Amino acid sequence: MTNKLPDIDADEGSSVDALTFDTPPNRLTVLRMIAVPGVVYFLSWRTFQGDLSACVLFSLAAITDWFDGYLARAYKSVTIFGKLMDPLADKFLVVSTLIMLQHLSRIHPYLVMVLICREMGITSLRALASSEGVIIAAGKGGKYKAALQMVAIPFLILQISLFGVVSSDAVGTVLMYASVALSLSSASTYAIDFFRGLKEKRRLKQQKP
Numbered sequence: 001m002t003n004k005l006p007d008i009d010a011d012e013g014s015s016v017d018a019l020t021f022d023t024p025p026n027r028l029t030v031l032r033m034i035a036v037p038g039v040v041y042f043l044s045w046r047t048f049q050g051d052l053s054a055c056v057l058f059s060l061a062a063i064t065d066w067f068d069g070y071l072a073r074a075y076k077s078v079t080i081f082g083k084l085m086d087p088l089a090d091k092f093l094v095v096s097t098l099i100m101l102q103h104l105s106r107i108h109p110y111l112v113m114v115l116i117c118r119e120m121g122i123t124s125l126r127a128l129a130s131s132e133g134v135i136i137a138a139g140k141g142g143k144y145k146a147a148l149q150m151v152a153i154p155f156l157i158l159q160i161s162l163f164g165v166v167s168s169d170a171v172g173t174v175l176m177y178a179s180v181a182l183s184l185s186s187a188s189t190y191a192i193d194f195f196r197g198l199k200e201k202r203r204l205k206q207q208k209p
Helices: 024-043 048-074 080-103 109-131 140-158 168-207
Strands: none
Touching: 024 048, 024 080, 048 080, 048 140, 080 109, 080 140, 109 168, 140 168
């Protein structure tokens, strides 16, 4: 679908100036970014205590992802900083942790490679779409993918036996494979939406007298 780019000076329906930085949702986004080196640091201990600390910190950071979005919608405090940094903070958290887990041989490198390439590709596609005046809305597939990753990573971090039946890293690996499937599916959807948007934009342009 084609739309004009949103006005960066104000966000319709927002109760704060779109250029404001100091809002509760933005503070949570910053805290999530600050948590990234902490998660990597605790994982570098290579001990159960370190893994447990990394798991708790990652989980708290993941929860802030939902909470800052809720606050932004509930109090209509949508800002340019939040629109830019909220998704980036998620990527920093997930990608940094996955790279560290791969370094510790807790996840297959091909899984990490596919996920990182997908994120880079979609980010580039969104930037290109924005420059062309095409809006690509976030789909449910991408949201489910992110949720699966946020759930899978703590299982990969802990490496404990669950009820004496299965190891947590096995559960985490299955969830990560599911997230990869959703990643590729949602990526193809975004690409299709992009080209449809370009065609619609061209059609509307040709209709103008």
